[in-house]
Amino acid sequence: xxxxxxxxxxxxxxxxxxxxxxxxxxxxxxxxxxxxxxxxxxxxxxxxxxxxxxxxxxxxxxxxxxxxxxxxxxxxxxxxxxxxxxxxxxxxxxxxxxxxxxxxxxxxxxxxxxxxxx
Amino acid sequence: xxxxxxxxxxxxxxxxxxxxxxxxxxxxxxxxxxxxxxxxxxxxxxxxxxxxxxxxxxxxxxxxxxxxxxxxxxxxxxxxxxxxxxxxxxxxxxxxxxxxxxxxxxxxxxxxxxxxxxxxxxxxxxxxxxxxxxxxxxxxxxxxxxxxxxxxxxxxxxxxxxxxx
Amino acid sequence: xxxxxxxxxxxxxxxxxxxxxxxxxxxxxxxxxxxxxxxxxxxxxxxxxxxxxxxxxxxxxxxxxxxxxxxxxxxxxxxxxxxxxxxxxxxxxxxxxxxxxxxxxxxxxxxxxxxxxxxxxxxxxxxxxxxxxxxxxxxxxxxxxxxxxxxxxxxxxxxxxxxxxxxxxxxxxxxxxxxxxxxxxxxxxxxxxxxxxxxxxxxxxxxxxxxxxxxxxxxxxxxxxxxxxxxxxxxxxxxxxxxxxxxxxxxxxxxxxxxxxxxxxxxxxxxxxxxxxxxxxxxxxxxxxxxxxxxxxxxxxxxxxxxxxxxxxxxxxxxxxxxxxxxxxxxxxxxxxxxxxxxxxxxxxxxxxxxxxxxxxxxxxxxxxxxxxxxxxxxxxxxxxxxxxxxxxxxxxxxxxxxxxxxxxxxxxxxxxxxxxxxxxxxxxxxxxxxxxxxxxxxxxxxxxxxxxxxxxxxxxxxxxxxxxxxxxxxxxxxxxxxxxxxxxxxxxxxxxxxxxxxxxxxxxxxxxxxxxxxxxxxxxxxxxxxxxxxxxxxxxxxxxxxxxxxxxxxxxxxxxxxxxxxxxxxxxxxxxxxxxxxxxxxxxxxxxxxxxxxxxxxxxxxxxxxxxxxxxxxxxxxxxxxxxxxxxxxxxxxxxxxxxxxxxxxxxxxxxxxxxxxxxxxxxxxxxxxxxxxxxxxxxxxxxxxxxxxxxxx
Numbered sequence: 001x002x003x004x005x006x007x008x009x010x011x012x013x014x015x016x017x018x019x020x021x022x023x024x025x026x027x028x029x030x031x032x033x034x035x036x037x038x039x040x041x042x043x044x045x046x047x048x049x050x051x052x053x054x055x056x057x058x059x060x061x062x063x064x065x066x067x068x069x070x071x072x073x074x075x076x077x078x079x080x081x082x083x084x085x086x087x088x089x090x091x092x093x094x095x096x097x098x099x100x101x102x103x104x105x106x107x108x109x110x111x112x113x114x115x116x117x118x
Numbered sequence: 119x120x121x122x123x124x125x126x127x128x129x130x131x132x133x134x135x136x137x138x139x140x141x142x143x144x145x146x147x148x149x150x151x152x153x154x155x156x157x158x159x160x161x162x163x164x165x166x167x168x169x170x171x172x173x174x175x176x177x178x179x180x181x182x183x184x185x186x187x188x189x190x191x192x193x194x195x196x197x198x199x200x201x202x203x204x205x206x207x208x209x210x211x212x213x214x215x216x217x218x219x220x221x222x223x224x225x226x227x228x229x230x231x232x233x234x235x236x237x238x239x240x241x242x243x244x245x246x247x248x249x250x251x252x253x254x255x256x257x258x259x260x261x262x263x264x265x266x267x268x269x270x271x272x273x274x275x276x277x278x279x280x281x282x283x
Numbered sequence: 284x285x286x287x288x289x290x291x292x293x294x295x296x297x298x299x300x301x302x303x304x305x306x307x308x309x310x311x312x313x314x315x316x317x318x319x320x321x322x323x324x325x326x327x328x329x330x331x332x333x334x335x336x337x338x339x340x341x342x343x344x345x346x347x348x349x350x351x352x353x354x355x356x357x358x359x360x361x362x363x364x365x366x367x368x369x370x371x372x373x374x375x376x377x378x379x380x381x382x383x384x385x386x387x388x389x390x391x392x393x394x395x396x397x398x399x400x401x402x403x404x405x406x407x408x409x410x411x412x413x414x415x416x417x418x419x420x421x422x423x424x425x426x427x428x429x430x431x432x433x434x435x436x437x438x439x440x441x442x443x444x445x446x447x448x449x450x451x452x453x454x455x456x457x458x459x460x461x462x463x464x465x466x467x468x469x470x471x472x473x474x475x476x477x478x479x480x481x482x483x484x485x486x487x488x489x490x491x492x493x494x495x496x497x498x499x500x501x502x503x504x505x506x507x508x509x510x511x512x513x514x515x516x517x518x519x520x521x522x523x524x525x526x527x528x529x530x531x532x533x534x535x536x537x538x539x540x541x542x543x544x545x546x547x548x549x550x551x552x553x554x555x556x557x558x559x560x561x562x563x564x565x566x567x568x569x570x571x572x573x574x575x576x577x578x579x580x581x582x583x584x585x586x587x588x589x590x591x592x593x594x595x596x597x598x599x600x601x602x603x604x605x606x607x608x609x610x611x612x613x614x615x616x617x618x619x620x621x622x623x624x625x626x627x628x629x630x631x632x633x634x635x636x637x638x639x640x641x642x643x644x645x646x647x648x649x650x651x652x653x654x655x656x657x658x659x660x661x662x663x664x665x666x667x668x669x670x671x672x673x674x675x676x677x678x679x680x681x682x683x684x685x686x687x688x689x690x691x692x693x694x695x696x697x698x699x700x701x702x703x704x705x706x707x708x709x710x711x712x713x714x715x716x717x718x719x720x721x722x723x724x725x726x727x728x729x730x731x732x733x734x735x736x737x738x739x740x741x742x743x744x745x746x747x748x749x750x751x752x753x754x755x756x757x758x759x760x761x762x763x764x765x766x767x768x769x770x771x772x773x774x775x776x777x778x779x780x781x782x783x784x785x786x787x788x789x790x791x792x793x794x795x796x797x798x799x800x801x802x803x804x805x806x807x808x809x810x811x812x813x814x815x816x817x818x819x820x821x822x823x824x825x826x827x828x829x830x831x832x833x834x835x836x837x838x839x840x841x842x843x844x845x846x847x848x849x850x851x852x853x854x855x856x857x858x859x860x861x862x863x864x865x866x867x868x869x870x871x872x873x874x875x876x877x878x879x880x881x882x883x884x885x886x887x888x889x890x891x892x893x894x895x896x897x898x899x900x901x902x903x904x905x906x907x908x909x910x911x912x913x914x915x916x917x918x919x920x921x922x923x924x925x926x927x928x929x930x931x932x933x934x935x936x937x938x939x940x941x942x943x944x945x946x947x948x949x950x951x952x953x954x955x956x957x958x959x960x961x962x963x964x965x966x967x968x969x970x971x972x973x974x975x976x977x978x979x980x981x982x
Contacts, residue, residue, distance in 0.1 A: 008331070010595075011339040014296040054334045081338050083353070085469055085496055092473045098528050099473070101465035103341035103349075108464070108529075115528040166965035167853060168941070169899035170951045178942060178957065180965055183610040185957055187942040218944050270944065 001113070002028045004046035006037040006063065007079065008055040016050055016079075019106040025113065034058025038066045041074070048075045048116060050109075051096075053087050061091050068095040075116040137230055139254065141261055142209065142222040144191055145200075149222075150231070150254055150261040155211040159225055162206040179219060181210065188219035194269070195249065213266050220269075229256050236263065297343050298394050299595060304332045305390070306660065309383045313666040316376050321362070329379075330359040336386075347403045348389055351382055354410040361417055368421050371413075378410055380667075451483050453543040454511040456524055457534040460502065464529035467502040468492040474507070474527055481520055482513040486546050510538065510546040598693055601654055608643075608650045609842075609937030609959070615643050616961035647935075651842060655690035658736050658745075661700050662687040665707055665734060672711045679718055679729045680711055686736040691743050691838055698816045699745065699836060702809040706747050706832050707732060709806070714751030714830055724827065726750065738838075742818075745834040754824035756781050763790060779920075780978075782822035786810035814972065817858075817955070819919055843938055845958070847931035847966055848914065850895045851903030854966040855927070856936055856958055861971040863915040863922065865930060868908040883913065883924055890915060891977050894926040898953070903928055921976035925969075934961075938968060 003025050005013050013030050021027060029044045031037040035058045037051065049067065053060040064076050078091045078099035088099050098112050139150035140159075165177040165188055174193035178185050188208055192199055200223065208219040231254035239250040239262070251265035311328065315321050321329070333356035340349035358375070362368055385406055389399035458474065460467045471492050478485055488508040489498040513520060521535050618624075619636035662684045669682040691699075715721075715730035722728055733748040760773045763784045769776070784790055788807040810820045818836040837843075845856035846865075866885075874882045874889065881892045892913070896903045905911045905928040913924040936958035940946070955970030 009300060009335040009339055011293070011296045011300045011335075012342070015293050015339075015342055018290060018293055054331055056331065080466075081334065081341070082465070083357075085466055088466065088469045089472055089493060092469065092476050096473075099466070099469065102338045103344070112528050115526060164964060166957075166967070167901070168945060168951060168954070168967065169901065170949060171945065175945065175948065178945065178965055180959055180963055183606055183959065185939050185942055185959075185965065187944040216943050218942070 001025045001048055001117070002044070002046045004029050004031065004037070004040060004044060004049045006031045006034070006049060006055070006060065007052040008032050009052070012052065012079070016109065019109050020113065034060060034063030034066075037063040038070075041067050041070065045071075046074070048077065048113065050077045050079050050100075051091075052079045053084055053091070061087060061094065064091055064096055065094050077112055077116070137232060138228055139231055139261065139263065140209065140228050141226040142207070143224050143226060144195065144197060144222060148226065148259055148261050149191075150229075150263045151209065151211065151220075151266065152263070153228060155213055155266045156209060157212045157217070158210045160208045160210065160219075161204070162202045162208060162221065176221065179208070181217075181219075184217070186210065186217045186219055188221055190221045192221075192223075211266055213270055216270055218270060229261070231256055231261065231263075294343070294393070295597070297339055298390055301336060301339060301386070302390055304336060305383055305386045306663075308332050309380065309667055310663050312376050312380055312383070313663075313670060316373075316670065320372055326359055326363050330356060330363055333359065345389070345393070345399050347401070347407075348386065348399060351385070351403050351407055351410065354407060354414060355379060355382060358410070358414050358417060361414070361421075365421060368417070370417055370420075375413065378406075378413055381406060382410070451512045451514045452517070453538045453540050454509075454513065454517065454520060455534075455536065455538040455542065455546075456509040456511060456520075458507045458509070458524065458527060459531040459533075460507070460527075461529040461531045466499070467507070468496060468498045470527070470529065471498075471502060471507040474524070475509075478511075478520075478523060481515045481523055482511050484512040486510040486543075488546075506534075510543050512543060596653075601650075601693070605650050605654065605937070606939075608647050609939075612643050612647060612935075612937070613959050613961055613963065615639055617963065620961060647842070651692075654693050655838075656693050656696050657688050657690050658696065658743075659687035661696055661703065662734060662736070664700060665703060668704055668707050669711065669732065672708060676711065677717075678711060678715060680715055680732060681729055682707075682732045682734060684734045689736040689738060689743055691836060695816050695836060695838075698812060699834065702812045702834065703734075703745065703747070705806075705809050707734070710747065710749040710751060710830065714749045714753075716752055739835075743836045743838055745836060746831060747834075748829065748831045750829040753826040753828050753830055754782060754785070754822070755826055759784055763787065766790065779821070779823070782824060785822060786820055817970075819972075821919075842935055843968075844933065845936045845966075845968065846914070846933050847936075847960065848912075848925075848927040849929050849931055850899075850927050851901045853899075853901055854931065854960065854964065855895065856966045856968045857914060857916060857925070857971065858955075858968070859933060861916045861918055861969075863917050865912055865914040868911075868913050871908075873908060885915070885924075891923045891975065892926060893923055893974055896926070896928075905929075916971040916974070916976075918972045918976060921978055923974055923976045925974070936960075936966070936968070 001024060003020065005016050005027060007013050007016070007030075010032075017027050017030075025048070028046050029040045031040045033055045037049070037060075038058070041049070051060040051064055055063075060078060064078070067074060067076065075097040076091075076095070078088055078096045079102065080088050080099055081102045088096070091099065097116055100109060100112050138153040140153050140156050141148055141150045143149070160181070163179055165179055167177040168175070168187075171177075174189050176188050176190050178187055190199070202221070205224040206221060207225045208221055209225065210217060210219050235255045236252045237255075239253050249265050249269050250262045251268070252263045254261040254263050308329065311325055315325055333352045337349050337352040337356055340346075340352060355378075362370060385401055385403065389401050392399045392401075458471070460470055464470060468489075469492075471487070475485060475487060475492075486509070489495075489501040492498045492502075492507075511520065517537060521533075524530075524533055524535055527533070615636075619640065624632065665684070666682060669680055672678075673680045710732055711730075715732070716724070716726075718728045721730065731750045733746070735746045735748070737744050737746075756778065757773070760769075760776070760781055763769050763781075768784060768787050768790060773781075785806050786809070788805075788811075790805060790807065806820075813820050813834055813836065816836065818834060821833040821835065822830070823833070824830040844859040846859055846862050848855050848857065868883060872884050873892075874884065876882065881894075882889050883892055884890075894906075895901070896906065908926070911926050911928060912930060913926055914930075915922060915924050938956050939958060940956050941951075941954065945951075953969055953971075953973045954967050955973075956968045958966050958968055960966050
């Protein structure tokens with residue numbers, strides 16, 4: 001499975017990468033904001049995207065909408081924090097396949113990823 | 119020969135290092151250093167003298183770009199100095215991020231000494247004896263096991279300094 | 284930490300990123316404070332900063348840090364979402380700066396592998412109170428309640444109104460989510476949202492999952508119940524439901540129509556279609572983002588390309604890289620200057636080695652350039668110092684900064700922040716007078732401190748200039764004399780010598796210790812710190828007008844131009860900046876003072892001589908002035924002549940520090956470090972300032 005990590009916090013990118021890298025998932029690219037996410041999605045065509053919501057330039061939800069227009073098969077996992085319920089609802093409405101709430105550990109992330117297979 | 123010794127060191131995997139000692143000789147006596155401290159063994163090489171240091175600190179050497187201090191084990195243990203020859207070796211040890219080379223007459227081998235063959239040292243607090251942590255028995259020889267921490271201990275340094283003054 | 288997934292790179296990334304955010308945040312506060320309000324951009328940025336810290340810290344299990352960030356995030360959420368909201372600006376700035384300080388301390392602990400255990404209780408309370416006040420003052424609490432009561436009315440959703448033909452079957456399902464999966468209501472919503480294609484209609488309980496976050500508790504306790512009417516096969520629906528993320532258990536099966544109707548009755552309908560209502564706040568949020576997006580379209584292009592082209596590198600790796608380049612340069616010299624090869628005089632070899640030399644020196648320059656960091660971050664920190672000091676001391680002082688783009692080596696920058704801080708504190712505390720005094724003296728009420736950096740040859744000058752009361756020469760002299768620091772009469776000393784006394788250990792002008800400066804730490808520590816990086820401190824002052832302190836700092840510690848000399852078997856390297864000239868004394872006149880110290884006359888001036896072989900107890904055959912060579916060295920206008928056997932030549936050398944073992948053992952006087960020469964041998968670098976220099980006397 002080819003994966004793209006979208007987060008403006010470099011720490012979160014490192015964290016997610018390290019949680020999944022040894023598994024069967026391959027991180028093909030990372031993006032720092034929504035705009036970059038769209039550009040990189042077109043270039044690398046990942047199967048799964050982990051998408052932060054609060055980002056500069058273009059929010060995760062806006063990026064999600066654009067990306068979902070570009071591909072119907074890509075799976076998007078929203079990475080959110082407590083207090084962002086409303087935003088996640090909106091993301092789900094716009095096609096987010098799942099979401100995960102910070103803080104999370106490796107096992108939770110893997111479980112979400114596994115559930116999106118097939 | 120030195121290459122052989124380093125090869126020998128590399129064979130020691132991390133978890134099998136326990137109970138292994140590198141032995142070397144100073145005159146008639148055999149000493150041992152816990153292998154976990156030893157990073158490499160090199161032949162004697164040009165030493166740059168640093169002024170105003172005690173005799174046993176011979177100076178500094180260039181270890182592939184890294185500058186480390188070297189001490190003469192004989193002088194440190196208050197033994198008569200001996201001219202260096204092609205058997206003379208520098209054992210490079212690494213303790214608490216401090217690297218130092220120890221000049222010894224010759225390096226012998228890496229041996230196993232089990233815990234029950236290690237006994238406390240005789241209570242003689244003189245000369246090199248105070249750097250002996252314990253005494254190990256191996257087949258038909260007695261190995262004096264060095265206390266590396268003490269060898270580089272700052273307090274030790276201060277004591278020496280005041281006794282020299 | 285028993286979390287297997289938190290490892291070194293993550294910790295490093297966390298500390299690095301959080302420190303950067305905190306630093307930027309601090310600067311943002313100081314800047315905003317100057318303007319007296321938060322710009323819309325600033326509010327957005329602070330919100331995002333706190334959001335990031337909250338998330339990252341929670342991931343790292345630093346809960347206190349995360350909670351505090353969450354609270355501040357909440358405050359800025361309120362401010363951002365409610366335009367024109369009234370808030371107490373200066374209290375908020377204080378709160379955040381206090382939090383910044385707290386974060387700084389905790390980050391140091393984390394960096395050192397300790398647990399961040401700082402007590403946030405009072406700080407969190409403060410922030411919390413602020414948030415409550417903010418909501419209350421702006422009547423925001425009420426609206427929230429309104430929303431809650433309203434949401435209770437929304438009871439049921441059904442999707443895809445029933446078709447005419449209805450061979451549909453009825454199913455019931457109960458989903459239990461795994462513990463700790465968080466936001467169960469949204470997870471339930473996800474299930475409903477995506478089941479649309481499979482079903483004709485779906486009813487569920489609790490029904491208020493969209494608007495009421497309290498429904499989480501219901502789902503946790505009783506599970507999420509669904510009544511489904513569908514034409515899809517039982518198997519398809521089951522498969523779909525089984526794929527639910529964090530599914531703990533699923534009860535699924537066919538149900539009676541009656542049961543379904545009952546379920547329907549219980550949850551009175553109220554039609555809402557596919558486009559589910561977005562709660563007010565998030566709608567605004569999205570609009571906000573849109574506006575911002577348009578506004579920043581141009582800016583965005585720029586940042587997208589610039590941020591991508593910058594990576595952060597561990598300084599240790601840079602140190603290693605520099606060491607290796609240093610070795611490369613040495614190895615290059617060993618190859619190209621190999622006497623046996625040189626003797627062959629092969630033209631192609633010479634050409635190739637010239638090329639190699641060019642590349643390796645360019646490489647060296649590049650590595651040096653990589654290590655250079657602008658002083659701006661360090662300078663920016665001073666704004667905070669000035670802010671805190673002026674507040675506490677009720678003084679009015681403005682700090683002006685110039686030349687903050689000047690770059691110096693990374694290692695050096697770390698060593699100048701503390702001295703700089705101390706000097707500026709001193710200036711505000713002891714230098715600049717109270718407003719009234721200033722006015723009485725005909726100065727402007729507001730004091731001024733100018734902080735400036737500029738390049739000057741291979742040095743960087745950092746100038747700290749205040750317009751305070753200046754230094755009193757007479758007082759300094761008396762103090763120093765009484766403390767036994769000097770014996771000369773005041774007439775024998777020039778101004779610079781007298782001002783230099785304030786750098787002397789143990790010298791303190793102020794009896795009274797104030798909170799900021801004083802505390803037994805004086806200018807001598809400043810001088811020592813600056814000298815430890817090969818710099819020097821110059822003090823100048825005009826009584827009543829102000830004081831200027833100049834820190835002269837080398838651009839880099841790593842590479843110096845050096846003069847190599849030989850004494851017996853030993854080699855030494857003298858930094859070329861310290862060398863004035865070298866000459867064979869020959870039969871020139873050597874003077875001996877009553878103590879037997881030797882001096883030499885050069886152009887009418889008298890210089891003391893240090894015989895290196897004697898000074899360091901080295902064996903050499905060259906002991907007389909006939910065969911040896913004298914090198915005149917100078918530092919801060921003080922000089923002496925060093926006697927060596929011979930000069931070996933001038934070259935750039937990579938400075939390495941002496942092994943810790945030796946440094947710990949003894950700080951050998953006059954030795955500043957060591958370096959490797961072309962043949963792999965070691966040369967000791969002389970620190971000229973540590974020799975017994977003297978002010979050269981006219982005779």
